[in-house]
Amino acid sequence: MKRYTIDPVTRLEGHGKIEIFVNDDGEVANAYMQIPELRGFEQFCVGRPVEEMPRITTRLCGVCPEAHHMAAAKACDAVYHVEIPSAAKKLRELLYSYFYIADHTVHFYALGGPDFVCGPDAPAAERNILGVVAKVGLDAGKQVIACRARCQEMIEKLGGKKIHQVTSLPGGVSVGLKPEEQARAIEIAKANVEFAKFTLKVLEDIVLKNKAYVDLILGDVYNHKTYYMGLVDANNKVNFYDGKVRVVDPDGAEHCKYSPNEYRNFIAERVEPWTYLKFPYLKKVGWKGFVDGKDSGVYCATPQSRLNAADGMATPLAQAEYERMFETLTGDKSGKKPIHARLATHWARVIELAYAAEHSLELAQDPEITSDKIRTIPTAKPDEGIGIVEAPRGTLTHHYCTDEKGILTKVNLIVGTTNNYAPIAMSVKKAAQGLIKKGTKVTDAILNMVEMAFRLYDPCFGCATHTLPGQMPLIVTIRDNEGNIKQQFRRD
């Protein structure tokens, strides 16, 4: 058995690796995606005061601390049975919308986008943010940087810090938006809406008008039929901050729709001995291994999954694009769902960007956003609470139990990317099996095609790569049975 070790180091939690085993016939026998990292938040948070969790759990992830800040704050509200003031909810959502815009923008242009804008088999040196800028123009590059900077400005204003926010606490937020600051919030939101339109045009001109790319999106290598999960509002529209979790089956029918406090009835996590990360799956379907289909409890929670699981978007521009995406990729005007082509995730991400921008403008223009009624002092006895938000990389669940003084006794966290761990592992294996055959010369293009299989999930163990040249470097080592290196390829 030959062994390929793929080690993409640019991971958030440091150091994951992919092990691909090839049998004597040259076929891929199996592929393992290992996450060799554990920090143990669920244990060491026990004993901490629950109101500190929005400030502690941000340290799970310095790239998307906003998601943990929000999920923790919502779980705290639930622990104290406190209804937060309407203005406080809007302020949290406004912060969260600016965050989504910044996060999705950087992924589209710096990390995922280069595969399409430059092309999957473009020279490695061009397949990065600089290549994107070369293709769409320097002005676009400047727009990307400006978008991130203005969103960061608002995140610091509303969250206290650009990284690791501090303002949400049980019952509301500690700081509001002053009337004299509202104009700037609106100005930034308007600029973001224009930027979303620009990004949709980039997608249209460079990707969707190119038949080869559309064929690639619809091809089999990047196709998986699984369940899909996403948070929806009362009208089954995509929502990032609040609502119920809806799951649809591979045929598009609703499998379940649950409130945060019901998650244990629907989600379970499996432990494997070869990785530190657990594998969530749908409890009522059951764990059947790393396989597709209606009988397998594997589900996916990505931008594309959210669009599959919802009936539409809550804002006009995003809704129009939503309809166009499903029509284009299914060839069916009736709004047939779901889409199984995993590479459509990139398109879904831009549609979500448009929604976040439109929604941030609605919130920034809301007269109530400058209200000073932003705190409710909790009075009920604290006990148990669950908070769920949509992190950019998947449904994020925080579950806390406390004693009567609000000191934590149990903590359970199901984090964005973790939802997608099984699908990522399956996608990597499928790509490897489809691309590496007997006598295959492992080239740069093949490595990138394997890499694309997990890049589309925007995995959080790599989400720090969001920030600059989005080239995920890879080394593939081929060893013989004794572990001696026979051949090594690198794609820098």
Place this chain on the structure above:
Amino acid sequence: MAKPKVALYWAASCGGCEIAVVDIEAHILDVAAAFDIVFWPCIMDFKVKDVEAIEDGGILITLFNGAIRNSEHEHMAKLMRRKSKVLVAFGSCAHEGCIPGLANLTTKEAIFKTVYRDTASTDNPNGVVPLTKCEMPEGVLELPEFYRSVHPLDHIVDVDYYIPGCPPQSNQIWGVLEYLIQGNPLPEKGTVLGAGHKTCCDECPRIRKEKKIKTFHRPHEIIPDPETCLLDQGILCMGPATRDGCGAKCVKVGVPCRGCYGVPPGSKDMGMKMISALSSVIDSEEPEEIDRIIGQIADPVGTMYRFNLASSILFRAQDDMRR
């Protein structure tokens, strides 16, 4: 002349330190112009092999963020030390262990039990746990060894300088880098860079009066006055026991300091420093009343050592004794 080589590495971290470096924005280009960045997994190629190929001491400066949580982190810390003339513990995790260091209040066994058995959604009737070597049908898969305790970088290797903060503020990061780019002489070994020389209180805009505390409030229990010192209002604020340099960002938005910039000059232990500060402001002479007032502080160890436990005198809970 070849540009001096610089490296950045992350161990047990959240990625926030990397984002903080990126947040120096256009100055990144100044850094790239002045230095040859030879290793930065977040942004550039994976080149552990290339780092191994560099002669020992061939890298001028390595900024190392993240704590030491497992065997892979230790291996990388030792490699980067050997290859670097100057090794900087960058950010709270490498400096003092940060929030992941709170794991030293518990045990490796308890962490594994909670994460892989007891958590509400875990379904693991056979008690499977991750193994450092796992026999699979196709071959052996390996994982790094999860250590008993979290260590700051200087427990593992010799450290030359420290840049505190969770994360270090970007203006401070650029300040340090600019100083180096201008070719200024290196400061004395062990110096804390990118921070002030006083406490967070010294850059806090809130008005302090003579403190007399009879009641402690948790942050969600009261709406504090926006102008007055939070500690004066009975909210435990770690400002008096925390080095300045962050810009007092948390207190400016109405929430108390939790100490991410680490111990102030002249102190090794934030908890001791804070207890010393509190002992002079508790407004009572009666032992019973003093007990009552102190008893209102929720989770003293997890609050006063939030960022500093792993590098404090305490270091960890004595699990061996407890068993």
